[in-house]
Amino acid sequence: MSPLLAAAELQDHLMTVSNDLERLQRLLDDAGEALSMHFYSAAGLVSGLLQQTGQLPEGCSDALRQVNEDIAGAVTALQFQDMATQLIAHTSQRLRNCQDQLARDAFGDDEDGEAVVEIAPMRPNPVTQDEMDAGSVELF
Numbered sequence: 001m002s003p004l005l006a007a008a009e010l011q012d013h014l015m016t017v018s019n020d021l022e023r024l025q026r027l028l029d030d031a032g033e034a035l036s037m038h039f040y041s042a043a044g045l046v047s048g049l050l051q052q053t054g055q056l057p058e059g060c061s062d063a064l065r066q067v068n069e070d071i072a073g074a075v076t077a078l079q080f081q082d083m084a085t086q087l088i089a090h091t092s093q094r095l096r097n098c099q100d101q102l103a104r105d106a107f108g109d110d111e112d113g114e115a116v117v118e119i120a121p122m123r124p125n126p127v128t129q130d131e132m133d134a135g136s137v138e139l140f
Contacts, residue, residue: 007107089126100118
C-alpha cells in the first residue's frame, strides 16, 4: 500500500472515530438532560411533601427525608455527564489535530493555501477525577 493511500485510510478512520465521539456526546447530553429533569422534579415533589409534614401520616416525613437524601446522592451521578463531556471534547480536539497534521504532512498544501492544523489541547487531561463519591454537588 502506498504511503499516501495509507495516510488517506488512517485519516478516514480518525474521522469515523471523531463522528462516533460526536454521537456519543449527543447521547450523553440527552441522557443528562433527562436525568436532571426527573431528579429535580422528584426532589421538588419530595420537598413539597416535607413542607406538609403536619398533614402526613406518622413516619412518612422520615421516609420522605430519606428519599430526599437519596435523590441528592443520585444527582451526584449527573457530574458524570459533565466529566464525560469534557473528556470527549478533549479527545475530539486531539483527534482533529492528528487528522490535520496527517493531511498536511501527507498531502501538503492545496490551491486554497496553507493547510490549517487545529491546535492540540495544552493539558494532557481535562478531568483528573476518575470516580464518583457522594458529597456536595456542583453541577455544570
